[in-house]
Amino acid sequence: MKSLRGLALAAFVIMISVLCSIIAQFGFSPDSPIEQWGAFGDFIGGTLNPIFAFLSFICLLMTIVLQNTELKETRKEFTRVANANEQQLSLISNQQQKDDTYKVIQKVTERLNKNYNENRFKEKTLSLHKIILGGADYNKNLDFKLLYDACNDTSSDDYKIIKYIEKDLFLLKDLLENYDKLTNLETGKPNPLVNFYRNEYSELVKALGSNGLISHNLLYNIFYY
Known part of the structure; x- marks a missing residue:
């Protein structure tokens, strides 16, 4: 806009300058003969018309340039908005996955806690938690030895519960690994939920895994320090 105003001002100044120069040169006045005015008009047309045509062309070019600049800025803004919307959708999707994963975690831990804390062993008189509290050495803990022996029988209820x-x-x-990855994508920090369940089940995993009652692979992951 400033450039267009500058061109308009320049055109006006040129026109006035030309008029003043001609009047000063030829001494025109309202009483001058019509032939002089005709010559004056022809001179004005031949001098100012090309100048105004050139200025009009420059104005047109500048208008096109300004429009292109505005289009570029508009495209940048559209790109920014699109990226922001995409990021927002990604966050919403990530949060939805986290929520769904956490719901499944709650279901699994609820089932684990029942098998761990309820009296489901030794003919439903002892909980696995209580057995492990007595120590995971079957040479020193009779209840753990009975559990160990029962798990050698793949048809026993104790074996099935352990599995x-x-x-x-x-x-x-x-x-938990998936939940932790989703949290890292969102915050860049590990999720405290992993440490919570590590503390919750590390004793169970260590007691059963070190005695071969469950897979040794569980000894070398998030449940074990």
Whole structure:
């Protein structure tokens, strides 16, 4: 806009300058003969018309340049808005995945806690938690020895419960790893939920894994320090 105003001002100045120069040169006045005025008009037309045509062309070019600049700025703004919307959608999708994953984590841990804390062993008179509290050395803990012996029988209820626990621990491991990745994408920091469940189940994993009652692979992941 400033450039256009400058051109308009320049055109006006040129026109006035030319008129003043001609009047000063030829001494025109309202009483001058019509032939002089005709010659004056022809001179003005031949001098100012090309100048105004050139200025009009420059104005047109500047208008096109300004429009292109505005289009570029508009495209940049559209790109920025599109990127912001894409990022927002990504965050929403990430949050939805986190919420869904956490719901499954709650279901799995609820089932784990029942098998761990309820009296489901030794003919439903002891909980696995209480057995492990007595120590995971079957040479010193009779209840743990009975559990160890029972797990050698693949048809026993104790063996089946231990295998259910093993399956849920693997599932929980995968869920927590996925949940932690989703949190890292969002905040760039590890999720405290992993440490919580590590503390919650590390004793269980160590007791069963070190005695071969569950897979040794569980000893070397997020459940074990």
